[in-house]
Structure formats: structure tokens, C-alpha cells
Amino acid sequence: MSKSRRSPALALLAVLPTALWLSATGRAGDLALGEYLSAECVTCHQISGRQVAGIPAIIGLPEDAFVAMMESYRRRERENQVMQAMAVRLSSEEVAALATYFGSLKPRE
Numbered sequence: 001m002s003k004s005r006r007s008p009a010l011a012l013l014a015v016l017p018t019a020l021w022l023s024a025t026g027r028a029g030d031l032a033l034g035e036y037l038s039a040e041c042v043t044c045h046q047i048s049g050r051q052v053a054g055i056p057a058i059i060g061l062p063e064d065a066f067v068a069m070m071e072s073y074r075r076r077e078r079e080n081q082v083m084q085a086m087a088v089r090l091s092s093e094e095v096a097a098l099a100t101y102f103g104s105l106k107p108r109e
């Protein structure tokens, strides 16, 4: 188990580009890419933020929380066949872009 643990220095190297990007733009992901990829998601998730038929709202979430949820589907820690299938197909960059795009949306009536 401890074999897979990365050294703090390596972990820092891994987050550094993201941190620099964040400080430069205030956003972790590519907003335009996120909007493009969201087309598939909004066939189920309401862009208005309404929860419909047991499908949760996913807009206005903190980006790190959104990414963590997608990660838990990808690692199959969270059960849901549809979302697991969605999450495994997406790269980390795409998930970050989706997190930025959906996170930027505000609930509306």
C-alpha cells in the first residue's frame, strides 16, 4: 500500500502546473472545452440547476468537489453505472474543464 504513496516533493511537482494556471486565470479548467463536453451531460443533468427524476444538479459546485465526485465514479468507489461509464472516458483535463464550466453556472428559474 505504501508503495504507491508519492513523496511530498513529487506531489508538489504534480500540482504545480495546475496551481500556476489557477493563479494566472482563476480557473482550473478550460471553460470552452467544458462547455463543449457538457452537451452530453445536460441530456440528463438540468443546466438550470433543477433536480429532475433523481438526477442531481451539478452546477455551481466548487471545482475541487466536482472533480472529486468524478474521480470517485472513475475509481468505482461510488456506484452508478452510467456515471462510472461517463467518468472513465474522460481525461483529467476534460474533467477539470467540465468542473470549471459547470462551476461557473448559476442556478436560474
Ligand code: HEC
Pocket (backbone or CB within 6 Å): 037, 038, 040, 041, 042, 043, 044, 045, 054, 055, 056, 057, 058, 066, 069, 070, 078, 079, 080, 082, 083, 086, 098
Ligand atoms: C444518462 C444520464 C446521465 C448523463 C448523460 C450524465 N449523468 Fe451525471 N449523474 C446521473 C445520475 C443518475 C447521477 C446520480 C448517481 C448517483 O446516485 O450516484 C449523476 C451524478 C453525477 C454527479 C454527482 C452529483 C452529486 O451531487 O452527487 C456528477 C458530478 C455528475 N453526475 C456529472 C456528470 C457529467 C460531468 C456528465 C457528462 C460528462 C454527466 N454527469 C452525464 C446521470 C447522468
